[in-house]
Amino acid sequence: MLIAPSMLSSDFSKLGEETARMERAGADWIHLDVMDAHFVPNLTFGAPIVGAIRPYTKLPFDVHLMISEPLRYVDDFLKAGADIISFHLEAESSVHETIRAIRAGGAKPAVALKPKTPVEAVLPFLDDLDMVLVMTVEPGFGGQSFMAPMMDKVRTLKAHGAFVEVDGGINPQTAVAAKEAGVDVCVAGTSVFHAPDAAKAIATLREGKGVVL
Ligand SMILES: O=C(CO)[C@H](O)[C@H](O)COP(=O)(O)O
Numbered sequence: 214m215l216i217a218p219s220m221l222s223s224d225f226s227k228l229g230e231e232t233a234r235m236e237r238a239g240a241d242w243i244h245l246d247v248m249d250a251h252f253v254p255n256l257t258f259g260a261p262i263v264g265a266i267r268p269y270t271k272l273p274f275d276v277h278l279m280i281s282e283p284l285r286y287v288d289d290f291l292k293a294g295a296d297i298i299s300f301h302l303e304a305e306s307s308v309h310e311t312i313r314a315i316r317a318g319g320a321k322p323a324v325a326l327k328p329k330t331p332v333e334a335v336l337p338f339l340d341d342l343d344m345v346l347v348m349t350v351e352p353g354f355g356g357q358s359f360m361a362p363m364m365d366k367v368r369t370l371k372a373h374g375a376f377v378e379v380d381g382g383i384n385p386q387t388a389v390a391a392k393e394a395g396v397d398v399c400v401a402g403t404s405v406f407h408a409p410d411a412a413k414a415i416a417t418l419r420e421g422k423g424v425v426l
Pocket residue numbers: 219221222244246277279350351352353354355356357380381382383400401402403404
């Protein structure tokens with residue numbers, strides 16, 4: 214599995230350095246959670262911050278848009294250096310138009326699903342997508358508990374040949390369930406940034422074999 218540390222759990226006073234630290238620790242992608250205090254009840258950062266930390270690493274930027282009107286801001290995130298852009302199926306923008314705008318700008322489009330959204334809702338778009346992001350917590354905050362029933366969605370998506378990322382509550386134990394379900398990319402905030410050794414935490418997640426508690 215690829216591991217994408219979520220900067221939501223990093224020290225925001227030194228985002229650049231924290232990004233470089235994740236690259237040194239063996240991260241595959243950098244996950245950036247954009248929240249607008251409207252689509253979700255929390256507010257984080259926008260494209261100017263993403264652009265400011267872009268020079269600190271060569272790793273792909275995996276931008277997770279938790280905003281009501283993703284299409285309106287796609288160009289800003291493309292200019293800021295996003296490589297993969299996930300937007301929510303439950304947002305207000307046209308799914309087809311948003312996918313088109315992301316791809317036209319040279320990035321990879323992905324659709325994210327909230328826990329209550331049935332997996333069937335994304336199936337009509339799979340041919341146009343590079344990835345599906347299955348939320349394993351309610352979007353909005355880090356540090357929540359993993360929802361194991363979401364692995365049924367992952368299994369359905371894998372049966373359809375999709376590339377699947379999971380986000381929320383991933384730790385060495387829950388990564389075992391993710392790996393068993395066939396997940397391709399795990400996002401992890403708390404379990405990587407709060408670990409005494411980030412490199413060890415990332416390696417353990419990637420292996421998906423858990424740890425003896
Ligand atoms: O999208 C998110 C929240 O909406 C975050 O990416 C996610 O919560 C990661 O944090 P943690 O690993 O601590 O659950």
